[in-house]
Amino acid sequence: MMKLFTLPDLIQPKLKIVFCGLNPGxxxxxxxxxxxxxxxxxxxVLHLAGFTDQILEAKNDIDLLNYGYGITxxxxxxxxxxxDLSKGEFQKEAKILEKKILxxxxxxxxxxxxxxxxxxSGKREIDWGLQDEEFGGAKVWVLPNPSGLNRNFSLEALVKSYSQLRKKSLK
Structure with a gap:
């Protein structure tokens, strides 16, 4: 039987932003x-957009909590x-994610x-940025995926998009 790998969340109460990836690599x-x-x-991107005062290394990912941000x-x-993920997996785990955010x-x-x-959300069309609805009581923002496989967005475009969220989160 193949081993199922997961990755613990970096999340705690009262964060400014929880970044939500698709799934762990x-x-x-x-x-x-x-x-x-x-x-x-x-x-x-987080550093260049002003979320952190230095580029954090993945091995020190827990330090992100000190800045008021988390990851799930x-x-x-x-x-x-x-x-490799199915639509059903997103729908099945949506309630779990919502409970974490709540x-x-x-x-x-x-x-x-x-x-x-x-x-x-079940929506077919989603714009980048702030959404009209909330999820788990949190405001929803959609950012471009920073994956190296996502070449539709340059580093500069990613930084600009993430900077918009950072500025909004300071208000």
């Missing part, structure tokens, strides 16, 4: 840290590629990429 789950893949731009995933099962009460939940939020 297999390498990240095996090593126990978020966004371990060297091609993923998450940590660099829409689906807890780690995969080699996000395309319990911890962040101001924002920021979905990294549209895919998870499309499945969770």
């Amino acid at each position: 297999l390498g990240s789950a095996k090593k126990g840290h978020h966004f371990m893949n060297k091609s993923n731009r998450f940590w660099k 995933s829409a689906v807890s099962r780690a995969t080699k590629k996000a395309s 319990k911890n009460r962040p101001v924002f939940i920021a979905f990294l990429g549209k895919a998870a939020y499309v499945e969770i």
